[in-house]
Amino acid sequence: MHRLPLNPCELEIDLFCVGTRVDASCALQSDGRTVSRTRAGLGSGLELVLPGDLKNIWVNVPVEEDFARSSPYLLAKSGDGYRLEDDRSGRRYPVNVPSAPPWYERRTSAGTPMRRIGVLQGTYLGIYISNSCLFWYSEPSMHCRFCTTGANVGVNEVALKELEDVVEVCRAAKEESGVTFFHFNSGYSKRCHEEAMPFVRAVKERVGGLVGLQLMPSRDRSMYDRLIDLGVDHFSFCYEFHNPDYFARYLPGKESTLGQRAFFDALEYTARKLGKGAVSGEIIAGVEPIEDTLRAIDYITSVGAFPTVCIFRPVIGSDMERHPSPRYEDMRMVFEHVYESCRKNRIPIGLAPNLEVSLICQPDDTRYLARSGWATWMYEAWLAAMRRLARPVMRKRMAPRVPARCAGPC
Amino acid sequence: MLIRRGAPEVTLADLDAMPFVARVVRTFEDGLEPFELEIGPAGLEFAPLEQGKPGRCRLKLFRPREGKERLCAFFYKRSNLAWSRDRFSYGGVEFRPEQATDEDLQSWRSWLLSGFDPERRPLRWRRAFLFDVPE
Secondary structure, three states, X not given: OOOOOOOHHHHHHHHHHHOOEEOOOOOHXXXXXXXXXXXXXXXXXXXXXXXXXXXXXXXXXXXXXXXXXXXXXXXXXXXXXXXEEEOOOOOEEEEEOXXXXXXXXXXXXXXXXXXXXXXXXXXXXXXXXXXXXHHHHOOOOOOOOOOOHHHHEOOOEOOEOOHHHHHHHHHHHHHHHOOOEEEEEEOXXXXXXXXXXXXXXXXXXXXXXXXXXXXXXXXXXXXXXXXXXXXXXXXXXXXXXXXXXXXXXXXXXXXXXXXXXXXXHHHHHHHHHHOOOOEEEEEEEOOOXXXXXXXXXXXXXXXXXXXXXXXXXXOOOOOOOOOOOOOHHHHHHHXXXXXXXXXXXXXXXOOOOOOOEOOOOOHHHHHHHOOOOHXXXXXXXHHHHHHHHHHHHHHHHHOOOOOOOOOOOO | OEEEEEOOOOOHHHHHOOHHHHHHHHHHHOOOOOEXXXXXXXXXXXXXXXXXXEOOEEEEEEXXXXXXXXXXXXXXXXXOOOOXXXXXXXXXXXXXXXXXXXXXXXXXHHHHHOOOOHHHOOOOOEOOOOOOOOX
């Protein structure tokens, strides 16, 4: 097994694969964030920060899934600090447990608990605009087999978010938690793009910050034009599997209503409109053959987007709960490829300020896996220059926007 | 095999006075696999024992609506975290006691033992309910 100590990115990957047990010495109720089952269920883990030289890495570690009970890692507390103990090597890794933000305990003016509107997943705020995904309500159900959204509706989250509630929570997250990025997503609905517009507009004009959207692809390109006019900074398209057979098998709703091509078309269109590094293709690694995942990463970076690669988590209560968790060695190879592919295609990664995503191993995290050499050095120098150049642009985007004109329902 | 524990004010004689509940208890008593039965004010809860301790898979039998005859067999997993009261729902079956056959009861028992194998869900199983499930 691992003879050398793992660097923070390797530790992140391993934790996604095997989870951790939690020792009785931990006081996570008072020290940490709550374990939240909101969104598709991926955020069902414990938020930890792995300190590192290049950057600190945020990771949402599986703790509730059955496989986590036999994890070689044990999270323990001694004194004021936490550490992960690896039974296999005897190594101990110091970790930080981020505290829950004060606003988690507050309510909006309308009386809605703020934590039921949005959750911090790393350092960004994730908001499910509407979590009633139509795929769950067809007979037979066409929901994505890894997802638990339908089981969370009205249980762990408010099903339909009110605009004013969302604005208040975004404002609190920005002012008190330093959030710079607001990520809205939605299950499958025929009007999800129109439904997102008022939220985008309100947050851009009344709060300020970067706004990302994760919706089903639309064949109507003008939707994207309107959303970009309203100020959307980022789109992500979850097509999950590059291999069409896996896409069809595990995503019956997406296969029958949209098809894989619709995701590619939307990804390519928005990547052209917003420029390199602003759009992402989201895939799951650890279910389809690794070669397909590598092909997906090459494709996504070739169109100017960045790959958002989720390590498959057999989420408790999902149809794929019994599917094995991926192997560390395979996942390390995948993420080394993420870095190489971003480098070859000159994808600017890590430009947005204070944007750490705990649910995935970000492209920026994979800098720890870069092979040493001239090519890496050149890319890193280019990234540093891009970060400097991006600073004034980012500063401007953090401020509330001058109201935009919109002809549509916004 | 059943190991009983729970509210002292509820006696086994009370349970035996309810024919349907007695049938359920018998179903879990018959067989080699050990279960723990917890008797609480909100209903009965069965948990298969793993190495002498209750596992995380549970079946809770309760009356969802006061004054109504219908019962609910609710399946869930307890949290891995000692301090968490989270319950991970695996849905359940709502039924009238006289409707539930011995095969139904057996299927609940075997689904519980299987760790909620999606291939072995009970008949009339539903993923979600509109009522609250008591603690």
